Amino acid sequence: xxxxxxxxxxxxxxxxxxxxxxxxxxxxxxxxxxxxxxxxxxxxxxxxxxxxxxxxxxxxxxxxxxxxxxxxxxxxxxxxxxxxxxxxxxxxxxxxxxxxxxxxxxxxxxxxxxxxxxxxxxxxxxxxxxxxxxxxxxxxxxxxxxxxxxxxxxxxxxxxxxxxxxxxxxxxxxxxxxxxxxxxxxxxxxxxxxxxxxxxxxxxxxxxxxxxxxxxxxxxxxxxxxxxxx
Numbered sequence: 231x232x233x234x235x236x237x238x239x240x241x242x243x244x245x246x247x248x249x250x251x252x253x254x255x256x257x258x259x260x261x262x263x264x265x266x267x268x269x270x271x272x273x274x275x276x277x278x279x280x281x282x283x284x285x286x287x288x289x290x291x292x293x294x295x296x297x298x299x300x301x302x303x304x305x306x307x308x309x310x311x312x313x314x315x316x317x318x319x320x321x322x323x324x325x326x327x328x329x330x331x332x333x334x335x336x337x338x339x340x341x342x343x344x345x346x347x348x349x350x351x352x353x354x355x356x357x358x359x360x361x362x363x364x365x366x367x368x369x370x371x372x373x374x375x376x377x378x379x380x381x382x383x384x385x386x387x388x389x390x391x392x393x394x395x396x397x398x399x400x401x402x403x404x405x406x407x408x409x410x411x412x413x414x415x416x417x418x419x420x421x422x423x424x425x426x427x428x429x430x431x432x433x434x435x436x437x438x439x440x441x442x443x444x445x446x447x448x449x450x451x452x453x454x455x456x457x458x459x460x
Contacts, residue, residue: 278344300330339413353399
């Protein structure tokens, strides 16, 4: 009996490379935290760059890489999750509704983690945001607003302002850590979802993100429009 399925190329090289590059950059940065601060920062830069490029690719890339192919209304996402829980979910050639929603959530989580990290780093006088948030920028703003009477401020009040800056720096660090932890939990949910979908659809989704191929039944158009289940 002839085989009624075949493998087609779904994920282009950029989607696959950016997927694994983002995973490695984020997880490595989270693992080392501030133990090797320079490496942590550069991994953050890499993660942020990958997100920016992937968002751009979502606008101009091949069909399955585009937002128009995998961003669905919330009701569709919830409906797919309900079907997946009962082993009756339809397969999608590209991202499923839940897979697309998770991809967007992860990119937002990484972007928020990177931006908050840049803010925390800027308070140390380092990074691209330092000219706007760093000690020099804050000192300039204070001088611009100070009155002649305030110009002779005593050491106690200067120390008070320094303490406020320190609290702001600590607040950004706390925000950065919280956002990174939330993103890590999203990663955990993502991996669990991939494993469950692999079981339901009897298809190795991880391998597909390595070689770019997924199976499709013969006679069905792999270039079908968004939302076409297979």
